[in-house]
Each structure stands twice: as structure tokens, then as C-alpha cells.
Amino acid sequence: MNVVEAINSALDNELKKDKRVIVLGEDVGVNGGVFRVTDGLQKKHGSDRVVDTPLAELGIVGASIGLAVNGMRPVAEIQFSGFMYAPFDQLFTHAARIRGRSRGRFTVPMVVRTPYGGGIRALELHCESGESFFAHATGMKVVIPSRPYDAKGLLISAIRDPDPVIFMEPMRVYRAIKEEVPETEYTVPLGKANIEHEGSDLTVISYGAMLKYTKQALEKSDYSAEIIDLRTIVPLDTETIINSVKKTGRCVIVHEAPKTCGFAAEIIARINEKCFFNLEAPVERVTGFDVAFPLAKSENHYLPSEKRILKAVDKVMK
Amino acid sequence: MVKKVVENFKVEYLQVMDENGKVDKKLMPNLSAKQIKEMYELMILIRTFDDKAFSMQRQGRIGTYICYKGQEASQIGSTYALNDKDWMFPMYRNTAAYIARKHPMSMILQYWSGDERGLKSPDKLNNFPLSIGVGTQEPYAVGCAWASKLKKEKNVSFVYFGDGGTSKGDFHEALNFAGVFKVPCIFICENNQYAISVPIKRQTNSETIAQKALAYGIAGIQVDGNDIFAVYKAVKEAADNARKGKGATLIESVTYRLCDHSTSDDAKRYRSDKELKQWQKKDPVDRLEKYMKANKLLNDKYKDEVAKKAKEKVEKEVRIFENIKDPDPDDIFKFTFEEMTDELKEQNEEIK
Numbered sequence: 312m313n314v315v316e317a318i319n320s321a322l323d324n325e326l327k328k329d330k331r332v333i334v335l336g337e338d339v340g341v342n343g344g345v346f347r348v349t350d351g352l353q354k355k356h357g358s359d360r361v362v363d364t365p366l367a368e369l370g371i372v373g374a375s376i377g378l379a380v381n382g383m384r385p386v387a388e389i390q391f392s393g394f395m396y397a398p399f400d401q402l403f404t405h406a407a408r409i410r411g412r413s414r415g416r417f418t419v420p421m422v423v424r425t426p427y428g429g430g431i432r433a434l435e436l437h438c439e440s441g442e443s444f445f446a447h448a449t450g451m452k453v454v455i456p457s458r459p460y461d462a463k464g465l466l467i468s469a470i471r472d473p474d475p476v477i478f479m480e481p482m483r484v485y486r487a488i489k490e491e492v493p494e495t496e497y498t499v500p501l502g503k504a505n506i507e508h509e510g511s512d513l514t515v516i517s518y519g520a521m522l523k524y525t526k527q528a529l530e531k532s533d534y535s536a537e538i539i540d541l542r543t544i545v546p547l548d549t550e551t552i553i554n555s556v557k558k559t560g561r562c563v564i565v566h567e568a569p570k571t572c573g574f575a576a577e578i579i580a581r582i583n584e585k586c587f588f589n590l591e592a593p594v595e596r597v598t599g600f601d602v603a604f605p606l607a608k609s610e611n612h613y614l615p616s617e618k619r620i621l622k623a624v625d626k627v628m629k
Numbered sequence: 630m631v632k633k634v635v636e637n638f639k640v641e642y643l644q645v646m647d648e649n650g651k652v653d654k655k656l657m658p659n660l661s662a663k664q665i666k667e668m669y670e671l672m673i674l675i676r677t678f679d680d681k682a683f684s685m686q687r688q689g690r691i692g693t694y695i696c697y698k699g700q701e702a703s704q705i706g707s708t709y710a711l712n713d714k715d716w717m718f719p720m721y722r723n724t725a726a727y728i729a730r731k732h733p734m735s736m737i738l739q740y741w742s743g744d745e746r747g748l749k750s751p752d753k754l755n756n757f758p759l760s761i762g763v764g765t766q767e768p769y770a771v772g773c774a775w776a777s778k779l780k781k782e783k784n785v786s787f788v789y790f791g792d793g794g795t796s797k798g799d800f801h802e803a804l805n806f807a808g809v810f811k812v813p814c815i816f817i818c819e820n821n822q823y824a825i826s827v828p829i830k831r832q833t834n835s836e837t838i839a840q841k842a843l844a845y846g847i848a849g850i851q852v853d854g855n856d857i858f859a860v861y862k863a864v865k866e867a868a869d870n871a872r873k874g875k876g877a878t879l880i881e882s883v884t885y886r887l888c889d890h891s892t893s894d895d896a897k898r899y900r901s902d903k904e905l906k907q908w909q910k911k912d913p914v915d916r917l918e919k920y921m922k923a924n925k926l927l928n929d930k931y932k933d934e935v936a937k938k939a940k941e942k943v944e945k946e947v948r949i950f951e952n953i954k955d956p957d958p959d960d961i962f963k964f965t966f967e968e969m970t971d972e973l974k975e976q977n978e979e980i981k
């Protein structure tokens with residue numbers, strides 16, 4: 312399966328298994344989603360459970376909060392992550408706080424899925440990587456799979472999680488990676504990073520779509536890189552990162568979100584706090600730039616390239 | 630070529646009891662003497678509480694407090710028409726509704742003194758935490774109503790907001806969803822004429838707020854919000870319709886806040902004395918008293934007793950509140966997620 316099919320399979324499993332699960336969003340029903348992620352689900356599970364909504368992102372997330380509070384397990388789709396900012400108010404003001412404000416009496420077991428990231432020559436506001444906003448807002452989990460197997464297992468965990476989860480889907484690899492994915496249900500736990508590849512010279516950390524391109528770049532390097540796929544940034548698997556950096560003493564972090572306050576900054580801070588004296592070189596980050604995400608003809612200049620990744624590797628290895 | 634009228638709408642206004650306490654018998658809802666007395670006792674209780682909380686803020690015994698004087702009929706009339714299991718989505722001005730819905734007054738004081746534990750709903754009630762962000766409670770009330778419908782439960786969700794809470798996109802998206810999915814939701818707009826200092830004419834160029842319902846294909850009605858019987862009747866009908874699967878209603882409860890916006894506000898800066906006096910004549914508590922007196926439901930002895938009982942109740946709750954210990958430092962970490970993350974555990978250690 313590819314990532315799209317894996318997510319579809321996760322939704323299908325959960326819709327079948329749990330009557331409380333409801334999928335809602337723009338074009339998710341009859342049309343099966345603009346990326347076909349929800350293809351066929353309405354036919355199979357009915358229009359009460361796979362629901363085409365009005366074009367209203369705040370309304371979709373707001374309604375999902377209420378559905379979740381009153382016993383349902385909504386999985387909302389925001390068609391592109393650039394449209395997450397109207398509902399951000401609902402997420403920040405309510406979803407993230409209801410457990411606390413009600414002292415545990417009311418909770419929001421809700422998932423908001425949204426395709427994110429560049430590299431597909433899409434329109435403006437269709438390419439952003441806003442994961443840091445959600446991580447910084449507190450009270451929400453933030454999950455970003457990089458491959459089909461994880462996409463399915465993480466989404467099932469997210470749907471079963473008792474708290475709000477932002478599930479960011481890497482559009483660039485929606486169909487670019489295929490691997491064996493069981494038709495049956497399984498979970499991949501939230502908050503556990505994956506060591507994609509063991510290595511001894513340096514640690515390279517990435518997540519989402521950039522993982523594939525980071526791995527590709529590293530194939531051209533002679534160093535033995537330990538590659539870590541974070542899979543979730545909230546909660547963050549600090550332990551796996553620190554253990555690896557303690558072993559290698561060197562680290563490069565790659566993400567496509569802008570540099571300032573990008574998630575790499577948080578990882579570097581944790582490395583400083585926990586294993587600064589194990590470092591042989593300053594940690595490097597390869598990120599998008601602090602500019603609006605460029606249009607198609609310029610996006611390659613923005614996204615972390617093979618050249619920039621290898622340069623950072625050389626720099627930490629010197 | 631054709632040019633014709635494709636839709637015609639009318640907006641109803643409901644008043645059962647006029648300013649002198651005289652009721653229109655044809656419109657009077659079915660309420661027993663006992664029920665009317667219960668409503669009255671609640672009105673006195675919440676007014677006593679409001680005065681007390683205000684003075685406690687002035688004495689520094691609680692923090693910022695949002696008064697609701699003048700809006701008692703609007704809040705008691707509405708909660709009285711609904712069941713414990715119905716879902717209430719209040720805003721900051723709905724302390725009266727909370728008290729009517731059996732939320733302990735000591736906990737309300739606890740909340741307004743800056744202790745979040747005061748917001749926890751009593752177990753048997755669905756009293757949602759009040760919303761501080763204006764209008765933000767409207768969309769999720771719709772979601773909650775939608776869940777009741779999907780689960781085939783007979784509960785309704787009711788959500789309060791002010792006239793200011795009708796200007797944001799939240800209002801549009803919420804009412805639109807409510808119409809499209811035909812959910813059992815009651816939108817109660819307490820139009821108290823001002824959003825802090827900004828008058829209703831600056832929120833909307835519509836003649837009424839009620840008419841906005843019609844654009845979303847849901848029912849809308851304007852009621853005299855200082856007439857407890859009118860509010861009760863409108864909400865009861867809306868709830869009956871919602872339970873029968875007939876969808877949502879927007880109720881515009883026309884009222885006036887006889888107090889400042891909050892304990893940090895001075896309404897004299899934007900409202901005239903003359904205007905205030907006019908509305909004082911429509912005081913919802915006085916109005917109900919006039920009705921009860923004329924209908925032999927209230928005499929001086931009963932009135933004094935009710936006032937005395939209310940005062941005792943409030944004082945007792947104040948004492949309970951004042952004996953509540955401050956939350957311990959760990960408290961702020963406990964409810965971010967069901968299970969504390971490793972990172973939060975570490976941060977928690979920093980204050981040990």
C-alpha cells in the first residue's frame with residue numbers, strides 16, 4: 312500500500328470496529344477526498360458516518376469538538392494544512408483545554424487529519440508545514456508519519472487516543488512510497504521515534520516527507536548515519552534522540568518548516584540540556600527558510616536539498 | 630423573464646407578561662404555583678449572589694467578576710425549561726444559569742477567584758465550562774447536539790452568547806451546521822444591547838438578531854428577555870421541537886445588563902443615565918413580583934422569608950468557599966493529557 316491507501320485502510324478498520332468513529336470534512340464522502348484518502352468509505356459505512364460538511368474549517372473542527380465531548384470519536388479532515396488557522400482558534404481555545412477546564416469531566420478524543428508540506432507544485436497555502444504551531448499550543452498531540460506502515464498504525468493509535476491529535480500527512484510521499492501494510496488493524500504507539508537505520512558516526516533526525524529525501528541524500532555520504540524518524544513531535548521521544556546523540560556525538564536535524572522556532576530548535580535545546588558534553592560538534596539544522604512558502608517554480612530552492620543536507624553532514628563531521 | 634418573490638419571512642416577538650406584571654392568559658405557559666414560586670426563589674437567590682460576589686470583588690476576596698444583574702429572567706427562564714441531562718454551553722455571564730443548574734455557588738466563587746477546579750460540572754449534570762472567548766462556544770455546542778442525534782438520545786444542547794457573539798464567523802458556521810445537519814440545538818442570544826461599550830447597532834444592521842436564523846433554515850424568535858414566562862415558553866417550545874427531530878432554534882432574548890460589563894468596567898462612559906432608568910423600570914425580578922402579588926402568590930412575609938433564606942444560603946456558600954485550600958503546585962500539570970508525558974513529568978519536577 313501507499314500512504315493514501317494505508318490511511319484509508321486505518322479509517323476503514325476503525326469505522327468498522329467502533330460505532331463512535333465518524334469521518335467528516337469537505338469532499339470526504341461522495342468524492343472520497345481530494346486526495347482519495349477516504350475513497351469508498353461513505354459507500355461502505357454510510358453518509359451518517361462519513362460526512363460531507365459545509366466549507367467551513369472552524370465549523371468542522373468546532374463540531375468535532377462537540378461530537379467528541381458527547382461520546383463520538385470524530386476524525387475531521389482539513390483539506391490542506393494552510394486552512395488550519397481558522398480552526399486553530401477552536402483547537403487552542405477549547406480542544407486543548409477542555410480536559411483541564413472541566414477537571415477531567417469532559418474530554419476531546421478527536422483527530423484532525425490534514426495533508427501538509429511542499430514538493431508537489433501545489434497552489435499557495437497548500438504547502439505549509441505548521442507543526443510547530445500545534446506543538447507550541449500545548450494540549451494537543453502532533454503526529455507526522457513518513458511511510459505507509461506507520462501512517463496506518465499511528466492513525467489507529469490517534470483515533471483511540473483519549474486526547475486531541477493533529478495528524479499531519481506528508482502529501483509529497485502520499486503515493487511515492489509503497490510497502491507491505493497489513494489489511495488488519497494494528498497500532499504504532501504515539502511518542503515513540505523509530506530508528507530507521509542504525510549508524511555510528513552521526514545522528515540524523517527528521518520526520519514526515521523529508522525523511523525519504525534525507526535518506527536519499529545520506530546514501531551519497533560515506534559516513535555511517537543513525538537515522539531517526541520522530542513519528543510524533545508531541546509527545547517527543549527525547550530518550551531515543553539523546554541515546555543516539557550520546558553514542559555518535561554529532562547531530563543534524565532536517566525539516567521543511569521555516570527555521571525560526573522550527574521544531575529543530577526544540578530538539579537542539581533538549582540535546583543541550585541532556586547531553587551537551589557528549590557533543591563533538593555543534594548541532595546543525597537544515598530547514599525551510601523564514602519566508603512564505605514559494606510558488607512551484609521556486610519551491611526547490613526552499614525545501615532542504617541533497618546538497619544542503621550533505622553540507623550539514625560534512626560540517627558536523629569536521 | 631420572471632421576477633417574483635421566492636421566499637417570505639416573518640419574525641415573531643413574544644411577550645407573555647408586560648412591565649406591570651400582567652399576563653396574557655392565552656400565551657401563559659403551563660406552570661403551577663409551586664413552579665412559579667421556585668422560579669422566583671431562584672431569581673432572588675441569584676440576585677443575592679450577584680450582589681455578594683460584586684462586593685467580594687471590591688473587597689479583594691475574589692478576582693474579576695462578571696455580573697449579570699438584569700438578565701435573571703433570561704437565564705432562569707431558559708434553564709428552567711430544560712432537563713439536567715441537556716447540555717449547557719454557557720459563557721462568562723451565565724453564572725445565574727450555573728446556579729439554576731445546581732452548580733455549587735462556592736465553586737463559582739472558587740472559579741472567579743482564579744481556581745480552575747471550580748469549573749468542574751456536578752456529576753449528574755452536563756454543565757460545560759463557561760467560554761471566555763466570545764462566540765467560540767457556538768460551534769462545539771452544535772457538534773454536541775449532533776452527537777445526541779447520531780446516538781438517538783433525546784438530549785438537547787443549549788448555548789448562550791451575547792449580541793457581540795453574533796458578529797463573528799463562529800456564529801455563521803455554527804448556525805449553518807445546525808441547519809444543514811438539523812441538530813437538536815438551542816441558540817440563546819442574550820441581547821443586552823452592548824458588547825462592553827459597543828451598542829447593538831454596531832454589531833448588526835439587521836432589525837433583529839432572531840431573523841438571522843431564517844437565513845440558515847432554522848427557527849428564530851425574539852422574546853422579551855425580562856419576562857421570565859416568555860423566555861420559558863420559547864425555550865420549552867424550542868426544546869420540544871428539537872427533541873421531536875425538528876432541528877435547531879435561535880432565540881433572541883432582548884434584555885439589558887443593569888450592571889457594568891465586569892468589575893473592571895464603568896458603564897457610565899458609554900450609557901446614559903436616562904437609558905439605564907428606562908430599563909430599570911423593566912427589571913425582571915420586580916416584574917415577576919408584581920405578577921405574583923396580583924395573583925396572591927406573594928405577600929410581604931413570604932418575600933422577607935425568601936430574601937432571608939437566599940442570604941443565608943449565599944453566606945453559607947461563601948464560608949465553604951473561604952475554607953477551600955489553594956490548589957497544590959502539581960495541579961497545573963494534571964489535566965493536559967490523560968497521561969502525563971515524560972516531558973511534563975520533568976517540568977513538574979522543577980517546582981518540587
Ligand SMILES: Cc1ncc(C[n+]2csc(CCOP(=O)(O)OP(=O)(O)O)c2C)c(N)n1
Pocket residue numbers: 722761762763764790791792793794795821823824825890
Ligand atoms: C474573541 C474575543 N474577543 C474579544 C474579547 C474581549 N471581550 C470580552 S467580553 C466582550 C464583549 C462581548 O459582548 P457580548 O457578546 O454582547 O456579551 P455580553 O458581555 O454583553 O454579555 C469583549 C469584546 C473576548 N473575550 N473574546
